[in-house]
Amino acid sequence: MLAKRIIPCLDVDNGRVVKGVRFVDIRDAGDPVEIARRYDAEGADELAFLDITASHEDRETMVHVVEQVAGEVFIPLTVGGGIRTLDDIRRMLNAGADKVSINTAAVFDPEFVKAAAERFGSQCIVVAIDAKQVAADPPRWEIFTHGGRKPTGLEAIAWAKRMVDYGAGEILLTSMDRDGTRVGFDLGLTRAISDAVSVPVIASGGVGALRHLAEGVREGRADAVLAASIFHFAEHTVREAKEFMAAQGIEVRL
């Protein structure tokens, strides 16, 4: 049967891998090609690259990073951060990305997701959703932009469904409450979105231990789990994560 995927995420700033904790206090973690090669050897199912480069001029650096990685690593690559036009998507796909993730641009112009899916196919359009809990009972999550600072008032479940209607082939769901905290995924949010949409959901934000990955799949019903810091600083290898999940009865590719 289809394996649950483990996706290491590399935050890339001007050609270097960094990890932001709640998007501040950025620590340098190394060369993206070298790190991608290591994750591939450890059995990563896919790789996600998030370009957090601030200036538009430096974004060309990311195209070269993708080209280099795609030339050496033969697993699917998703690239996000600053994807705003069909031309941005075309350049990333031509550089060797298999999917692009669209975040802020989808919020400001939902029709962009529709146009992107029609032009390139839903299989390569991932919509990234950054959500924060705004009410506890009943729980309600809303979409935030700008690293969790700007509220949009959009309710997360309805937004996810709308993005799938518009052609998103996958949802990359990040809890902005949990991102960088290492206390585990927001399982309520993950499950609510996963149950609401027909396409795969990647859970993100909050992984600090291997059991969090297993919880994301079993309780959050995620199809894939994304993590950054637990892999970057060699606390755990991807293989250890997979062995842990397999021991929990979760089907993984080993």
Next chain:
Amino acid sequence: MVVTSDGDEILDADRVVFPGVGAIRDCMRALKRLRLEPVVRTAATHKPFLGICLGMQALLQESEENGGTACLGLIPGRVRRFQEPLLDPRGQPLKVPHMGWNRVHPQRDHPLWEGIATDRWFYFVHSYYAVADEPRWVAATTDYPGAFTSALASGNIFAVQFHPEKSQADGLRLLANFLHWNPEGGHTRQATVLGSDQ
């Protein structure tokens, strides 16, 4: 190896890869617009020919996608959509597209399986799958949750629903096997990938 949408270049090639992602109607329209339909037919009947994903589905007679789309008809059969709700053995709904790594179970010996253990993992991303009329075409199956055809083979055609180019060592091995495959014992030099700039 060259990537081309030029008919002469394809007909000159020793072997042809027909990869694809996207929707079948756009694919068939593009083949018509570029006048490549007869070229692909000739290539698929005369040269080692590898169809990947949409490039596999396009070889059948008809697809359910886009409200019913006529395809190349090189393999008798049709292309169906995964029917929701699909449930896993625990009763949880399965997602469509079928996206990620799944096991490929070869159904018979073939030079393209050489060096690849049975039941290995390959990367898939698709919502439709091929159903050949004749079981003899089926080279491999995969479970989601029931068995569907993940590879077809006959004569000089080999076609896979998964993406060998994204399936790490086993995928690269399959591509290498294709480059060395001589279905009729012919001499071969160069491969052509059918495609165009996005």
